[in-house]
Amino acid sequence: MSLISMKFILFVAAAVAGYYLMPKRVQWVWLLLFSYIYYASSGIKLLFFLIYSTLVTYAAGRLLSVVRTSCRDKKKIRKYGRLIIAGGLVLNFGMLAVMKYTNFVILNINSLFGTDLDFVSLLLPLGISFYTFQSTGYMLDVYWGKCDPEKNVLRFALFVSFFPQILQGPIGRYSRLAGQLYTSRSFDFQRIERGIELILWGFFKKMVLADNAGVFVSAIFSDPEKYAGLSVFGVLGYSIQLYGDFSGGMDVVQGIANLFGITLDENFRRPYFARSITDFWHRWHITLGTWMKDYVFYPVSLSGWMSRFGKFAKKRFGKSTGRVLPICLANLIVFLVVGIWHGAAWKYIVYGLYNGMIIAVSGLLGGQYRRWKKALHIAGNPWWYQLFQILRTFILVNISWFFDRADSVPQALYMMKNAVTSFTPSQLLTIPVQQSGSTAMTAAVLVIIAAGCTLLFFVSILKERGVQIRESLAMRPLAVRLAVFLALFFALPCLGQPPSLTGGFIYAQF
Amino acid sequence: MEQLLEILEDIQPDADYAACETLIDDGILDSFAILSIVSELEDTFGIAITPAEIIPENFNSAKALWAMICRLKEEA
Numbered sequence: 001m002s003l004i005s006m007k008f009i010l011f012v013a014a015a016v017a018g019y020y021l022m023p024k025r026v027q028w029v030w031l032l033l034f035s036y037i038y039y040a041s042s043g044i045k046l047l048f049f050l051i052y053s054t055l056v057t058y059a060a061g062r063l064l065s066v067v068r069t070s071c072r073d074k075k076k077i078r079k080y081g082r083l084i085i086a087g088g089l090v091l092n093f094g095m096l097a098v099m100k101y102t103n104f105v106i107l108n109i110n111s112l113f114g115t116d117l118d119f120v121s122l123l124l125p126l127g128i129s130f131y132t133f134q135s136t137g138y139m140l141d142v143y144w145g146k147c148d149p150e151k152n153v154l155r156f157a158l159f160v161s162f163f164p165q166i167l168q169g170p171i172g173r174y175s176r177l178a179g180q181l182y183t184s185r186s187f188d189f190q191r192i193e194r195g196i197e198l199i200l201w202g203f204f205k206k207m208v209l210a211d212n213a214g215v216f217v218s219a220i221f222s223d224p225e226k227y228a229g230l231s232v233f234g235v236l237g238y239s240i241q242l243y244g245d246f247s248g249g250m251d252v253v254q255g256i257a258n259l260f261g262i263t264l265d266e267n268f269r270r271p272y273f274a275r276s277i278t279d280f281w282h283r284w285h286i287t288l289g290t291w292m293k294d295y296v297f298y299p300v301s302l303s304g305w306m307s308r309f310g311k312f313a314k315k316r317f318g319k320s321t322g323r324v325l326p327i328c329l330a331n332l333i334v335f336l337v338v339g340i341w342h343g344a345a346w347k348y349i350v351y352g353l354y355n356g357m358i359i360a361v362s363g364l365l366g367g368q369y370r371r372w373k374k375a376l377h378i379a380g381n382p383w384w385y386q387l388f389q390i391l392r393t394f395i396l397v398n399i400s401w402f403f404d405r406a407d408s409v410p411q412a413l414y415m416m417k418n419a420v421t422s423f424t425p426s427q428l429l430t431i432p433v434q435q436s437g438s439t440a441m442t443a444a445v446l447v448i449i450a451a452g453c454t455l456l457f458f459v460s461i462l463k464e465r466g467v468q469i470r471e472s473l474a475m476r477p478l479a480v481r482l483a484v485f486l487a488l489f490f491a492l493p494c495l496g497q498p499p500s501l502t503g504g505f506i507y508a509q510f
Numbered sequence: 511m512e513q514l515l516e517i518l519e520d521i522q523p524d525a526d527y528a529a530c531e532t533l534i535d536d537g538i539l540d541s542f543a544i545l546s547i548v549s550e551l552e553d554t555f556g557i558a559i560t561p562a563e564i565i566p567e568n569f570n571s572a573k574a575l576w577a578m579i580c581r582l583k584e585e586a
Contacts, residue, residue, distance in 0.1 A: 144561060144562035146562065146565075278542075282537075293541055294561070294564075297541060298541075298545070298561040299561045301548075302545075302548065302559065302560060302561055307552070310549055323521075323546050323549050324542070324546065327542055327545045327546065327549075330545075331542075363542045366542075370523075
């Protein structure tokens with residue numbers, strides 16, 4: 001069931017109405033029921049994967065608890081704990097790996113060894129990466145004693161399957177989300193109003209910005225030779241499309257959760273204002289970044305073999321560099337995983353390693369940067385220096401988008417070359433934006449994208465400066481609030497692309 | 511405690527470690543800095559810091575870090 005459909009709007013309306021009409025003690029059961037109906041609507045067979053992941057992580061949590069309560073020997077607790085967590089990880093990630101990467105492995109075996117192995121026809125369950133990561137995070141939190149295991153399997157099933165977030169995140173943490181899911185609530189008009197407001201803003205970003213930009217992006221990336229002079233517009237368009245699509249999707253998801261009085265973790269914080277790639281990953285897909293940090297980066301960095309490598313590096317390269325080298329290596333491993341997470345293709349691996357390399361080099365040169373800054377007499381962070389950092393980061397991010405969006409690494413490199421050697425902006429007007437192939441509306445759509453970006457830019461600046469836009473709107477008279485609602489509502493069909501042409505959200509495929 | 515302050519100054523200068531209580535919350539220490547600190551603390555104080563210890567409560571201030579060091583030394 002697409003998020004941009006009348007069916008889904010009616011589904012959410014029924015879920016919200018029923019939630020507040022239910023006896024309070026069973027409100028969470030209602031949410032669970034609707035979450036499973038929603039997931040099953042994509043295919044009843046897919047429920048198997050969701051139930052599998054739920055049961056594996058639930059069982060791991062319970063087993064860890066049993067070991068802790070029944071065993072007094074700390075060494076034994078550690079030993080059994082490690083076994084349980086290893087089993088849980090293999091079972092949970094094993095399923096993800098099989099479903100997502102089998103054909104990628106076959107493709108590489110065929111090209112390496114000249115074999116002719118057939119591809120396997122596998123379903124890719126919607127949202128499998130998201131719920132696998134969310135449930136694995138819970139399992140590791142229980143292992144590290146950061147949260148208590150859930151005893152009720154149905155309550156735990158709701159934590160894994162909560163329908164607004166199951167397809168594209170945010171990846172929730174048990175300690176922050178679970179309690180909210182099980183809390184009972186009374187109807188609150190203000191809560192509903194604010195939820196709808198966020199949903200409309202999210203759809204505006206998706207349908208007016210992302211989908212309009214996506215028309216140009218698709219044309220340019222599907223024929224990079226014909227549109228060689230538009231490569232730079234292709235990637236800039238993609239940066240608009242991806243941000244509008246993913247952050248818009250997150251606003252929709254957050255808005256729906258708000259209708260039930262639930263606040264999900266923040267996933268975007270004005271990422272294009274980032275001053276470094278590290279800062280970018282603190283602002284873009286935040287829940288994936290923090291997941292990687294807590295469950296991959298720290299454990300890998302603090303592992304025994306990394307500690308031995310650190311000692312060797314300190315002896316070999318000196319205290320300062322030796323201290324940072326293992327962290328850089330762990331960081332590269334993290335971004336390799338991030339790349340693989342994004343998809344089964346080499347271009348994603350390059351995308352991940354590109355980000356990891358930049359962060360690793362920045363880490364190694366941290367002291368050097370401070371010395372350069374001092375030598376250039378740059379004291380503190382003057383506005384022009386911050387602006388330079390933002391533009392530099394934006395360019396670096398856009399280079400990574402070439403790898404992300406292009407069909408292959410050679411195509412990405414070809415388009416990068418064109419971006420600096422060929423420039424024919426007038427060609428933009430030759431790209432048809434209507435299904436009929438007409439270019440009559442092309443200029444108008446470009447103006448809509450520019451106007452939408454300007455609006456988003458000013459909203460982002462206000463938010464960056466700490467202005468609480470939604471709070472101040474809530475204090476305005478009803479007529480003003482209604483006008484904003486109606487403007488957003490009518491902007492969708494009048495200014496956006498029809499959902500039947502653009503498909504769903506990009507990240508729902510992960 | 512003095513040794514700890516020296517380590518912090520060496521890894522990430524330009525912060526008032528004696529007074530600041532929001533080293534993580536305000537983003538003064540990023541993940542690279544945290545792991546550099548962990549590496550130095552393990553070498554200097556002979557303790558083992560696990561991923562479970564890397565939480566804001568343990569790294570938000572020099573005082574909190576010192577409390578963690580003392581606790582891990584006792585447990586060792």
